[in-house]
Amino acid sequence: MSTTVRLSRWRVTLAVLIVLATAVAGVLGARMYEARATQEPAPHWFAGYVDVTATPSYAFEEGSADAEGHVPDVVLSFIVADEDGSCTPSWGTYYGLDEAGAQLDLDRRIQRLREQGAGVVVSFGGAINQELATVCDSAEELAEAYLQVIERYDLDTIDLDIEGPALEDAKSNALRAEAVALLQQQLGAEGRPLAVWLTLPVIPSGLTVDGREVVSAMLESGADLAGVNLMTMNYGQARESRSMFDASAAAMRSTHRQLGIIYEQAGIPLRSSVLWGKLGATPMIGQNDVVDEVFTVDDAQRFNEFAVENGIGRMSMWSLNRDATCGSNYPDTSRVSDACSGVDQGDVRFSEVLSQSYIGHAAQAASATTEPDAAAAAAPQDDDPETSPYPIWDEEASYLEGTKIVWHRNVYEAKWWTRGDLPDNPVLEAWDTPWELIGPVLPGETPMPVFTVEKGTYPTWKGSTSYEKGDRVLSEGTPYEAKWWTEGDSPDAAQGNPDSSPWVPLTAEDVAEDLD
Incomplete structure (x- = not known):
């Protein structure tokens, strides 16, 4: 079927969908997620980013099997508007889809990777060039541009990397959300699920206001997000004195909490474990764009353990092109290279460390859908x-x-x-x-034991006695010290209201000083 015929049918279908969406918007809003029910958790998967247009070219098609023969997926980046700034998809403005097939052999290389059992995700956007939603005139036109890429590469999972000016553009955010909802409706009606990941910048305190609005816009449109992938990198002053691992772990925890609130506000309460599965992480390996930020192999190992322990659904990295020690002809490793990490990796590859226990594929998770969780709403x-x-x-x-x-x-x-x-x-x-x-609170827990000492160690507290600051007493065997003058205030109240109480419980070290 020719491209012209396919796009013509798509325009007709979109026109019908718009009419139907207007007529049944209220029904869809109430029932969208009831119709998208899934019983099994989506498989967790790893896929490193590949900069398709970077030189030297990275041979992603050769795969990189682990000891068990598993070849991980890749995320090919970035699809943006063409060099004329029109609503036409291109690879980094350098190649149209046909040109990439002819000059980069991209279609053939993708097929070669798939023959090894791995899959391909395509990422739209990125930090430079024009993100398609910022130049397309309508949601229908944008959806058509997305569809060209989806059908060209037979995709079931796409990645929308929203950063830079596009992140702050409310108009394009609304357009993108509407286009994704239309695409999922159209492809879903054909029995072709489309998983959509948002990739957003993050700091240790979580998503920015702009990032949260991108997520909210998607949910408000009726789109079903596969998840939110966090760019755990380039924190700047927000990192403070934390290691790259600690900053990244904090960013994941903070966003987990935020995502739960955003989904609940959208009327889709989710359990903690489901929310972790809807999070992805993409560290920038080695030297980050911020000079004093270096994500080491040790950081990668700890981050992988953190991700596995918490059930993070997706792990990525920027980028496979950079997963090697720089050669001797690249002396300034504090300057970011497209072809090496800037750290001495030895024989270790970041992709091998970060992908441990991530043996699923994006395609296996593509049909997973989101539904309100009755237990979370209880x-x-x-x-x-x-x-x-x-x-x-x-x-x-x-x-x-x-x-x-x-x-x-x-x-x-x-x-x-x-x-x-x-x-x-x-x-x-x-x-x-x-x-x-x-x-x-864990099963079987009981109140923390209160430190007590033998009777007679200090005088027994009496409600009729006045006490000066520094006086020590016993109440039910627990030793206390007066913080200020007091009379009639029971020391036991300090356990439940430590600030207002004139008494502070003593520790074993405090008592030991007196006994010495």
Whole structure:
């Protein structure tokens, strides 16, 4: 079937879809995710990015099998508007789709990789050139441009890398979201699922406001996102003194929390494990664009372990072109190279380290769909003092930095002094809440044991006695010290309201000093 005939049918189909979408928008909004039910978790997969137009050319078609013979997928990048800035897909403005087939042998190389059991994902956008949504005039035209690439390379998974000016362009974000929803409706009706990943910049505190709006726009359009892939790189001042691994782990945790709130606001509550599966990670191996940021092989090993432990659905890296030690003719390794990592890797490849335990393929996950989770939407569980390791949060109590409490069967720690701030308040910015989620209350947990000493170590507290700052007493065997003058204030209240209480519990070290 010729290209002209195919696109003509596509235009007709889009026109019909627009009319239908207008008529049944309310029904689709309520039932879209009910019709997309999946019972099994999507397989977790690794696919390194390949810069198709970089020189020297990277031979992705040769594959790189692990010890078990598994050849991972690749993400080919980047499809952007052509050099004239029209709504025509090109590889980095250098090659049209036909030109890439003729001059780069791209179609043949893709087929060769597939014959080895691996798959191909194509990424649209990137940091430079014009992202298609910023130049197309309508969602229909943009969807048609996407479709040309999808059909040319027989894709079931695409990656939308939104950064730079495109990230801040509200008009193009809305256009992109509408186009993706139309594409998924059209291809889904033909029995051809299309998995769509958003790749977005991130900092240790999570997605930026612009990034969150890109995700929200997709959900509002009715598009079903396969996930959000985070560019865990180039943090700048936001990294502070953290290692690249620690900054990346913080970014993943923060975005996991944000994504849960965004989906819940869209009426699609999801469990924590499902949300982890909807996250991807793409570190920039070796030397990052920020001079003092270097992602080492050790960082990669730790990041892989973190990803596997938490069930992160996708692992990538930028880029396979760079996965080698620089040669002696490249002395300035602090300057980023397209062909080497800038660190001494020895015989180790970042792709081998980051892909450990990621033995799935994108195609296996392409048919996975999103549905509201009844368990996630259930009312929060009540807390039981007998099974809570820390005091249950009290709206009237004041909490010092470092204080741990239990709320709705989760443990939280205060980041600074707080009173009346709900621990599970759904705020999107981490700095808007004084509480940090530590994790769930575990089965079989009981209240943390209180430190006690023998009777007579200190005088027994009496409600009728006045105490000066520094006085020490015993209450139910627990030693306390007065923070200021007090009379009639029970020391036991310090356990539930440490800030307001005039008493502070003593530690074993404190008591040892007295006994010495």
